[in-house]
Structures are given as structure tokens and as C-alpha cells.
Amino acid sequence: MLLLLLDILIMARILHWQSVHEFKQVCMQNVQPDLNLVNLFYMDNKMTKGFTKIFGLIIALAASSAQALPTLYFDGDISYSSSSGELSVVSVLTATQEIFPSPELVGSSLDFSASLSSVDVSSSIRTIGQFSGGPGDDISVIDGDSNNLLFGEFTSLTMMGRNGKDSGRITGTMNATDGSLQSYFGQGQLIALVFNMNTVFSADMFNNSFTGNIDGRIEGEARPVPAPGVLALLGFGLIFMGIIRTHSRHL
Amino acid sequence: MNIRQDIKRLLLATVLLAPGLVHAAVTLPALDIQDMGSDVGADVTSTTFTLEATAFAIVFDDSNLNIDIADETVTFTSNSGSYDSAADSGFGYGTFGGTFSIGSLLGGTFSGLEVFGYGNDIDYDFESDLAFNSGSLMGSYTSGRIEGLISGDIVEAKLGKVAVVPVPAAAWLFGTGLIGLVGVARRKA
Numbered sequence: 001m002l003l004l005l006l007d008i009l010i011m012a013r014i015l016h017w018q019s020v021h022e023f024k025q026v027c028m029q030n031v032q033p034d035l036n037l038v039n040l041f042y043m044d045n046k047m048t049k050g051f052t053k054i055f056g057l058i059i060a061l062a063a064s065s066a067q068a069l070p071t072l073y074f075d076g077d078i079s080y081s082s083s084s085g086e087l088s089v090v091s092v093l094t095a096t097q098e099i100f101p102s103p104e105l106v107g108s109s110l111d112f113s114a115s116l117s118s119v120d121v122s123s124s125i126r127t128i129g130q131f132s133g134g135p136g137d138d139i140s141v142i143d144g145d146s147n148n149l150l151f152g153e154f155t156s157l158t159m160m161g162r163n164g165k166d167s168g169r170i171t172g173t174m175n176a177t178d179g180s181l182q183s184y185f186g187q188g189q190l191i192a193l194v195f196n197m198n199t200v201f202s203a204d205m206f207n208n209s210f211t212g213n214i215d216g217r218i219e220g221e222a223r224p225v226p227a228p229g230v231l232a233l234l235g236f237g238l239i240f241m242g243i244i245r246t247h248s249r250h251l
Numbered sequence: 252m253n254i255r256q257d258i259k260r261l262l263l264a265t266v267l268l269a270p271g272l273v274h275a276a277v278t279l280p281a282l283d284i285q286d287m288g289s290d291v292g293a294d295v296t297s298t299t300f301t302l303e304a305t306a307f308a309i310v311f312d313d314s315n316l317n318i319d320i321a322d323e324t325v326t327f328t329s330n331s332g333s334y335d336s337a338a339d340s341g342f343g344y345g346t347f348g349g350t351f352s353i354g355s356l357l358g359g360t361f362s363g364l365e366v367f368g369y370g371n372d373i374d375y376d377f378e379s380d381l382a383f384n385s386g387s388l389m390g391s392y393t394s395g396r397i398e399g400l401i402s403g404d405i406v407e408a409k410l411g412k413v414a415v416v417p418v419p420a421a422a423w424l425f426g427t428g429l430i431g432l433v434g435v436a437r438r439k440a
Contacts, residue, residue: 075283075310075317092314094283095307107315125342126369162342162367162376166276167398169376193400193407196276215283215310215407 070184070220071097072141072150074110078170078194078214082207085116087131087159089192089214093143098223099184107144110218114138114157114172121203124163129206131157137177139190141218150179150218152188159194161201168194168201170216185220192216256435275380277396281411282353283308283317284325284397286404293401295366295375297334300347302327304406306356323354325408327361334366343368343375351397353410357386361397375401380413 076091093108114131121127133154141150152174161168172190176182197212199205284306286292291303306323327349334345345366352358364379378398383389392412399408 073285075308076314092317094310094317094319095285095287097287123340123342125339160369165367165376165378167376167378169374169400169402171402191400191402191405191407193398193409195398195409196278213279213409215409217285217405217407 068098079211088113104144112139127201128160150181152176166197189219277411281409282306284408286406292404300329327351341370356388359383
């Protein structure tokens with residue numbers, strides 16, 4: 001799409017060059033150019049310039065529409081207590097994406113907890129546990145420099161897997177309530193692989209306590225940022241237009 | 252009488268051995284694999300399984316020991332197998348064989364990669380035992396295991412050593428088997 005727009009822009013500029021060149025030739029042939037011809041040239045020139053400005057703007061807008069997805073990656077341990085019905089995750093940040101400045105990962109923590117609210121055993125193939133957050137924040141993320149990065153409340157949290165398997169997944173949504181990264185994670189999405197559990201997914205799995213490992217991420221809201229490739233294209237276009245403008249002034 | 256006792260012993264021995272055979276898991280330390288940056292992610296079709304992601308860390312039981320490694324591209328490419336999106340009461344299931352590589356770290360083959368679909372053509376779980384045949388991480392290990400999830404463009408996976416561990420139901424069998432063995436021994440005495 002961007003290449004198409006660039007092509008149109010270049011074509012418009014070539015047309016503009018041609019009309020300037022033709023006008024110069026007419027001027028060289030006629031000492032006093034025809035007023036109608038002058039008016040026609042200015043009309044054409046204005047239209048071409050307007051045309052290129054519109055497409056330049058479209059390219060600029062297109063360049064700024066690239067999306068970045070701020071992400072926190074984490075690894076840690078998961079445990080479920082059948083007596084309290086509470087699922088707890090204690091983990092550390094292993095990487096981040098599209099978050100600036102990058103938080104200190106060493107010594108960081110990403111912890112969350114939620115309470116079992118229902119178990120869906122309607123299928124003999126898989127089991128789904130539905131969890132809900134408690135009062136106050138359900139999730140906290142603190143970096144290695146003790147900066148409060150993110151606090152939030154779950155709006156949904158589900159643990160599901162195929163019956164008979166010791167691995168499955170946790171998915172959830174959260175509302176960010178506080179922390180320096182709150183603006184990145186207004187409505188965050190959590191997805192994690194749960195593995196190496198000392199139980200397997202089954203209809204009665206939540207009747208007993210279990211532990212395991214977890215590996216996942218929290219994705220924030222997509223943020224519009226210029227993509228490097230498109231930025232280069234935009235820069236190229238701006239330089240090109242600057243050269244054209246300089247060239248036009250010399251005519 | 253002796254034949255009956257031998258049969259009992261044989262059955263009990265079978266029960267005792269069974270727990271160790273029913274359940275395999277990835278153990279830590281393991282390679283942390285996720286889709287990052289420009290990774291293609293995973294694609295499951297009726298005849299192919301492909302995955303492109305990044306291995307970026309080795310994770311340990313103690314999270315404080317996690318080691319960042321230089322990013323290595325992970326690829327899994329099937330050359331046999333199939334997937335049925337409605338194999339099991341609306342849930343998909345398939346198995347694939349093929350080759351994999353993790354940059355210069357590991358390379359090898361997989362023959363029984365199981366793919367379990369949640370029926371929406373977006374969410375899948377997958378797992379497979381792996382046979383290593385190259386790579387700097389291979390060392391004395393010639394086999395391993397990968398377990399992971401796919402959710403649209405997202406890939407989360409762990410690749411590590413394979414562990415055979417008893418599951419609770421099998422552990423129960425193990426316990427009753429032991430009690431039975433003690434009972435037989437006492438009767439014999």
C-alpha cells in the first residue's frame with residue numbers, strides 16, 4: 001500500500017516536472033506568454049502540488065499507524081491450594097518488549113493470585129477452571145530496582161488443559177490500576193503455559209492441591225509507533241520533496 | 252498354587268512398573284521459547300505443522316538463576332502427519348513428524364508431536380519427545396521434550412530434558428500394589 005502511494009507521489013511529481021518543462025519551453029519561444037496558458041499552468045501546478053501534499057500526508061499517516069505491543073515476559077512457579085481455592089503465581093520477569101526504558105529484570109517479581117469460582121467439566125476432553133480476583137489488586141509487577149511497574153485487577157482468569165495432560169494454559173484479562181507502566185497496560189491480556197505440574201487436568205483436579213511451573217506474558221494495549229522501515233520511507237519521501245521544492249525555486 | 256502365586260506376582264510387578272510409564276514432562280532447566288519480534292509464530296494445517304520462534308533464556312527451578320542467552324531462532328517443520336480440526340467432539344487432534352533446529356544450539360527430529368486444538372482454529376497445545384543429533388547443547392543428552400501453546404500469533408514453549416514421573420492415579424495404583432505385595436508376602440509367610 002505504501003509503495004503504491006509512493007508511486008503515485010512520484011508520478012505526480014513527474015507530471016509536475018513535465019508541465020514546468022513545457023511551460024519553460026513555451027516561455028522561451030514566446031517573449032510574452034499567453035495569459036490563458038499562464039493561468040492554465042498555475043492551475044495545473046497548484047493541483048499537482050495539492051495532489052502531492054495530500055499523498056504525502058497519507059504516507060505520513062500510514063507511517064505512524066504501525067503498532068507496537070508492550071509485553072512483559074515472565075517465568076516462575078504456580079501453586080493451587082484446594083483448602084483456600086487460591087491459585088498463586090510467583091515469578092520473575094525474563095524479558096520485555098516495547099517498554100522504554102527497559103526495567104531491571106534481575107531481582108524483579110511478577111506475582112498474582114485469584115480464587116477458583118467454578119469448574120467447567122462439560123467436556124470429557126478438557127477441563128476449565130474459572131477464577132476471579134479478590135478485593136484490591138490481584139497482580140503486581142516490581143522491577144529489580146524496586147520500582148512499582150504495574151498493579152492490576154483481573155476481569156477474567158481461566159486455567160484449562162486437555163484431560164490427562166500435565167500441561168495447559170492460563171489466559172486472562174486485567175485492568176491496570178497503578179504503576180509506572182499503567183499507561184502501557186490499560187487493558188492487559190495474560191497468557192501463560194502451565195507445565196511440569198504434579199497433577200494432570202481432570203474433572204476433579206481442583207479437589208487437590210498442586211504445583212507446577214509457568215511461562216507466560218502480559219500484553220498491553222497496541223501503541224501507534226513509526227516502524228523503522230516506514231520511517232526510512234517517510235524520510236526518503238521528505239528529502240525527495242525538499243529537493244523538488246529547491247528545484248522548483250530555481251526555475 | 253505356585254502358578255497362581257507367580258501370576259499374582261507378575262500382575263503386581265506390572266502395576267508397580269506402570270506408574271513410571273504413563274506420564275512424561277519437561278523438567279527444568281529448560282530453554283525458554285517464545286515468538287518475539289519478527290518471528291512468524293506457528294501454523295497448523297491439516298497436513299503440516301510449522302513453528303518459528305526465539306529461544307532467549309535458560310530457566311531454572313530457582314528463577315533467580317535464569318540465564319539470558321543470545322537469541323536463537325527455533326524452527327519446527329513437519330514432513331509427515333496430519334491434523335483433524337474436529338477429531339474429538341469438536342476438539343482437534345493430530346500428530347506430526349519432522350525436523351527441528353535451535354540455531355547452533357540443537358538440531359534433531361521429532362516423530363510423535365501431538366497437537367491438541369481447542370476447536371477455534373486459534374488455540375492449540377503441542378508436545379513432543381525429541382531426538383537430538385547436533386548442536387552445542389547436545390552434550391551427553393540425545394533426547395528431550397518440548398511442550399507449548401499456540402494462541403493466534405503467540406507461541407510459548409519450554410524445551411528441556413524429559414522426565415518420567417508418576418501421576419496421582421498411577422501413584423495410587425503404586426500404593427495399592429505395594430499393599431497387595433505386602434499382603435501376598437504375609438500370606439506366604
